[in-house]
Amino acid sequence: VSNPRRLKMTTQRQVILEELAKVTSHPTAGELYDQLRKRLPHISLGTVYRNLEIMADSGMIQKLETAGTQKRFDAVVANHYHVRCMVCDRVDDVGGETLRGLEEKIRGLSDYIILGHRLEFVGMCPGCSSARQLKNGNGVNQLVAVRETD
Amino acid sequence: VSNPRRLKMTTQRQVILEELAKVTSHPTAGELYDQLRKRLPHISLGTVYRNLEIMADSGMIQKLETAGTQKRFDAVVANHYHVRCMVCDRVDDVGGETLRGLEEKIRGLSDYIILGHRLEFVGMCPGCSSARQLKNGNGVNQLVAVRETD
DNA sequence: CTAACTGCAAAGGTTTTGCTTCTGG
DNA sequence: CCAGAAGCAAAACCTTTGCAGTTAG
Numbered sequence: 001v002s003n004p005r006r007l008k009m010t011t012q013r014q015v016i017l018e019e020l021a022k023v024t025s026h027p028t029a030g031e032l033y034d035q036l037r038k039r040l041p042h043i044s045l046g047t048v049y050r051n052l053e054i055m056a057d058s059g060m061i062q063k064l065e066t067a068g069t070q071k072r073f074d075a076v077v078a079n080h081y082h083v084r085c086m087v088c089d090r091v092d093d094v095g096g097e098t099l100r101g102l103e104e105k106i107r108g109l110s111d112y113i114i115l116g117h118r119l120e121f122v123g124m125c126p127g128c129s130s131a132r133q134l135k136n137g138n139g140v141n142q143l144v145a146v147r148e149t150d
Numbered sequence: 151v152s153n154p155r156r157l158k159m160t161t162q163r164q165v166i167l168e169e170l171a172k173v174t175s176h177p178t179a180g181e182l183y184d185q186l187r188k189r190l191p192h193i194s195l196g197t198v199y200r201n202l203e204i205m206a207d208s209g210m211i212q213k214l215e216t217a218g219t220q221k222r223f224d225a226v227v228a229n230h231y232h233v234r235c236m237v238c239d240r241v242d243d244v245g246g247e248t249l250r251g252l253e254e255k256i257r258g259l260s261d262y263i264i265l266g267h268r269l270e271f272v273g274m275c276p277g278c279s280s281a282r283q284l285k286n287g288n289g290v291n292q293l294v295a296v297r298e299t300d
Numbered sequence: 301c302t303a304a305c306t307g308c309a310a311a312g313g314t315t316t317t318g319c320t321t322c323t324g325g
Numbered sequence: 326c327c328a329g330a331a332g333c334a335a336a337a338c339c340t341t342t343g344c345a346g347t348t349a350g
Binding site: 156195196199203 | 338339340341342348349350
């Protein structure tokens with residue numbers, strides 16, 4: 001947002017933006033790259049990485065700051081939270097407004113200046129949860145690592 | 151927690167546990183490795199990675215599931231949230247109880263089975279915020295990526 | 301005794317970077 | 326024009342894995 005650099009609207013940049021806006025899957029750089037090559041066979045992975053970073057810095061897209069080993073990106077800049085499937089790592093949006101007041105509960109408990117928060121819900125997506133009704137009792141021991149609230 | 155494997159208490163494992171409990175810095179595997187070598191000069195990085203993973207699976211330690219490109223670990227298993235400094239990436243605990251009811255607000259807005267949530271606060275640690283009073287106006291453009299609640 | 305573990309080194313996967321050439325404004 | 330961007334390939338990281346030798350129980 002405060003980056004003083006002038007951005008040029010190159011073909012690559014525009015297509016990245018378009019393809020990112022087309023999907024709701026919050027793709028990683030690599031996933032997006034695979035998709036992009038259908039339209040721009042010669043685009044390089046480095047370009048994708050560089051642009052996602054630059055565009056996130058400039059506020060054109062959103063970088064998902066939570067969890068996962070790979071970075072994911074979202075063309076929707078407006079505030080919203082995400083749900084992540086603990087089995088297949090699929091990420092979806094959760095509608096609803098930003099939870100205000102969350103940070104008030106924490107301010108004062110810490111000597112940090114609190115500027116924001118990152119919230120992500122964890123669970124099982126429809127596909128994985130119906131699949132598990134058949135199998136049962138394996139995998140998913142990451143469950144432990146997840147904070148259980150109920 | 152539900153892992154059926156019998157864990158042996160090796161020297162390496164015990165020292166990892168001890169060193170992790172000593173610090174409040176939520177170290178990465180690499181940071182812990184550097185610390186460990188002071189006591190066990192021949193411990194291997196692979197062993198550190200393997201053990202952190204195993205111990206997190208078995209609930210002995212906690213793996214921080216939020217943000218950052220590197221994984222961080224915490225000897226404190228009890229539920230608590232974290233604050234992360236957006237400038238230096240330092241991570242501290244935030245006291246206070248788990249926020250119950252958070253997930254209720256989201257259930258129904260999604261077709262996922264919601265099992266938990268990950269919440270992390272973002273801000274500036276005391277060190278970085280006092281340093282910035284002197285300088286001013288540079289860095290910190292990741293601010294954009296952070297959801298602002300107020 | 302042996303399943304579990306360690307060290308080491310190699311492999312894997314993701315992300316960043318250097319450099320030269322190209323191009324949008 | 327030329328600052329900024331692309332392509333390509335190498336490098337840099339972080340993490341995982343295979344294997345042969347070691348050890349806790």
